[in-house]
Amino acid sequence: MITIEDKIESFKKIINEDIKSSYDVEIQKIKQETEDIIRTYKAKKYEDIERIKRDYALKLETKTDRIHSKTQKEGQNIILAANKQIYDDFFKALKEELKSEYLGKEGETYLKRTLEVAKKDVKSDDTIYVFEKSYERDMPIIQDILGGVDIQKSDNIRIGGFEVENKERTYRLNYSVDFLLDNKYKDILTKLKQELDVRA
Incomplete structure (x- = not known):
């Protein structure tokens, strides 16, 4: 390889x-x-x-x-x-x-831990948006931790995780893996560049 x-x-x-x-x-x-x-x-x-x-x-x-x-x-x-x-x-x-x-066990663990952290900020009339491919797996976990919140599939989430939107749609809390990766993109890119420069 x-x-x-x-x-x-x-x-x-x-x-x-x-x-x-x-x-x-x-x-x-x-x-x-x-x-x-x-x-x-x-x-x-x-x-x-x-x-x-x-x-x-x-x-x-x-x-x-x-x-x-x-x-x-x-x-x-x-x-x-x-x-x-x-x-x-x-x-x-x-x-x-x-x-x-x-989509594996790590995602289920991430979802449970993150929901426990986010639970204090979520209201019963908020909407939870999840990754389309993990919707069936994530829905019962979310309902178990947050109760009867509205759960929808999201086209914005392409890796995993979830977003919380209030009823008035004035804010969104983003707990998606996509968002975390975007926030760390520059750090990862810098480290990758340094690694490639060291090996060059």
């Missing part, structure tokens, strides 16, 4: 080989052009030849810097795109794993 580290190492090798190859070809091309021009003017005076060499050396240096900057920027863009893909794949897999765990 290919790990994230393997993917990163592969991307680095490809990018470095690409940049080096492109850079060498361009430099060789520029050197060849310079040598051809110098040969053409060899019959002229020594001062003219020296001036031309200096002019083209400066042009070569300038063009080399531009090519190097361009290839470096292209390489950085490739690395950024690869990192973004890794992050996207990681979060997609994380959401699937959390959803799978929520």
